[in-house]
Amino acid sequence: MSLPYDDRDGKIWMDGTLVEWRDAKVHILTHALHYASSVFEGERAYGGKIFESRRHSERLRKSAELIDFEIPYSVDEIEAAKRATLDANGLTDGYVRAIAWRGAGPDMGVASARNPVRMAVAAWEWGAYYGDAKMKGAKLDLSKWKRPSPETIPSAAKAAGLYMICSMSKHAAEVKGCSDALMMDYRGYVAEATGANVFFVKEGEVHTPLPDCFLNGITRQTVLGMLRERGVTVHERHIEPAELEGFEQCWLTGTAAEVTPVGRIGEFSFEVGQLTRDIALGYEELVRR
Template sequence: MADSYDNRDGKIWMDGQLVDWRDANVHLLTHAMHYASSVFEGERAYNGKIFESRLHSERLLFSGNELDIPIPYTVDEIEAAKYEVMKANNLVDAYVRVLAWRGSGQDMGVASASNPVRMAVAAWEWGAYYGDAKMKGAKLDISKWKRPSPETIPCFAKASGLYMICTMAKHQAEAKGCSDAMMFDHRGYVAEATGANMFFVKDGEVHTPKPDCFLNGITRQTTIKMLERKGITVNERHIMPEELEGFEQCWLTGTAAEVTPVGQIGDYNFEVGAMARDIAESYEKLVRE
């Protein structure tokens, strides 16, 4: 069994320099620990190249701006830091996590404008997010928690605070023997899983929830382009819960999840069919080109 994430060998990039893995620490009174004032990116490297790396770096800066966390690094500097970490840890196939947050400073209430913004980059080997689900299809619970309205929080940012209900939903799903949970949005439409976007197949066409109150994932966008290149019609639209019964196939997309077929959501069953397998194989080939 692997060591705890705070007890490993290697290097982590923090605020412009590499530090020993076990020394990559912050103070207890770090603002982000108390108020979730942080944003992040999760990325995968294949054969030494981070897939869509610059898009992730650009989205990190966008997320920071959305949450009033001005990240003091350029896209080029973030890119350099990511590859410096991979080189320092001798990684070729890896998961890369970039995190920016409000640190300790003069403010310890809700406001934190005077506190410095810090950034760190870590990378490690990480296998299939859903284990053997790529072969037999993941099993999903249906969460009681809903994705929030855009009027309540900057929901298009990749912000740490947005994931708390995802953690709760996934814990509840795992307690039921499921890999993950599907979430509805605040209006009751099908939205996404706790850390992945969703696609469905019916009569040879693909249907995917319209990302108007949740993250339009980079892997989601990549998958849509792949499907369109294959001549498959993709319908981005609001999907009602009762439509789940009529869909034939389903899969998840995300940087960690990659493309993972789904075999069951609650009481609804799906075939791990030809289209789901084909798009998973096509994605695997694309990221290693």
């Protein structure tokens, strides 16, 4: 059994200082705990180097702007904080979580403009997000929850509150013996899994949902570049759920998921085909260059 995340040895960077892991705490009246005023990044280090580290740091600051606060650290300072955290924990391969939030202060209601913005970085060893699915293909449920319209949420932000329905969907999927759930968007088109983007293959061409109401993942963008370098035709478009029956292969992409094959979504089955294997292997090679 893995150790609880609040009871481990190591260091966590908080507000400019490395502190003991167990001492990295916030007050119960922290605004983010009550109103989800928090943004974060999930990143992986390979051989001591965080893949696309700067893009993650830039997105962290942009996500904060989208939910109406400014992180009091520059991209360079965030980069230094992540490096210091990895070094302090003696990690070369690991998962890095940078998070920024509105803390406790004079405001304790919906408005929180006077509260300080805080930031932390933690890092730990973390293996395959979907366990042995990288070999056999993940099994996905179909979520009853939909990704909201961008008129109702800042869908380009990696913000904590936007993951509530993702947690609910993943919990429901796990009860059914699935690894994850596929979510539709507010119009009924195929959107994404709870924490990963999705790709499909049909007759040698790739189809992937247009990210116009959900996060355009950094891993997603990396894989799109890999496909185009290989001369594979890619269609970024709206995908109807009924089309799932006609796709031959499927995979998920994300920093945690990396490139994970999908073997089943609801009643629809997919092969772990050659293109899926090639992209998964190519991604593993790319992140370790």
